[in-house]
Amino acid sequence: MTLADVSTPADDHLEVAPGWRQGRGAYGGLVIGSLIRAIERAVADPRRRTRSVTAQLPGPTEVGRAELNVAILRAGSGMTTARAELVQAGEVRAHVVSIVATDRQVDAPAWMAMPRPDAPDWRTLAPAPWSPGYPEFAKHFEYRVVEGIPGTTSEPRALGWIKAREPGAVRDAGHIAAMADAWWPAALHRFSAMRPIATIAYTLDVIADPQTIDPELPLLYHAHVPVCGSGFFVELRTLWTEAGELVALNHQTFAVIK
Secondary structure, eight states: OOHHHHTOOOSSEEEEOTTOEETTEEOHHHHHHHHHHHHHHHHOOTTOEEEEEEEEOOSOOOSEEEEEEEEEEEEOSSEEEEEEEEEETTEEEEEEEEEEEOOOOOOOOOOOOOOOOOOOOGGGSOOOOOOTTSOGGGGGEEEEEEEOOTTSOOOSEEEEEEEESSOOSOOSHHHHHHHHTSSOOGGGGTSSSOOOEEEEEEEEEEOSOGGGSOTTSOEEEEEEEEEEETTEEEEEEEEEOTTSOEEEEEEEEEEEOO
């Protein structure tokens, strides 16, 4: 099954496929991507695309059926705010609020002051081999690492190229949300041993129009962890195209389980 297959819900539920877990539950990018798609389906306006996403993951989304509930909080002339939740065993396991909006026709300057990180051409780097010790979902992705290996006690930064091995044909914010969450947390580089870690909060700003991104090409991934303490850490991530276009900004809060 492609990444698009496993993260595209039916009208009122998601069938969580085996083989895509990180620990007990499906990896967060799959879950958040499915809720983004559920919201876009409910908005049903191709002129409006997902701009900003705020998500919480109170518990693991386990293999099997999960119910989806979507509510339109407000629909204005050019912007819709909507909420979606994923429910299993009577509990909310994931919750997303999205801003879905048209381009704004305003007389205002535009700029992009964040340069793309320097990285070798992805074609010059060999894909990292998957190991049974890694999360099972990781075998569905190709990682070409430039900087950052877990357990090396190096700086809590990561840089490399990433793509889904079988992305599917869908090019949307759900795909971008899934890609932003597919790399391992950079805090693991500083830890002396692998630790179970879970995303508990996730925000995403989708900068580029996903329709312009070729899912068959890798994206450049960059992350750093500015702070870690009391069993939590914050990671800031960016995704870029090969041509240097900023695709998305991602902020995640992680809990160290034990």
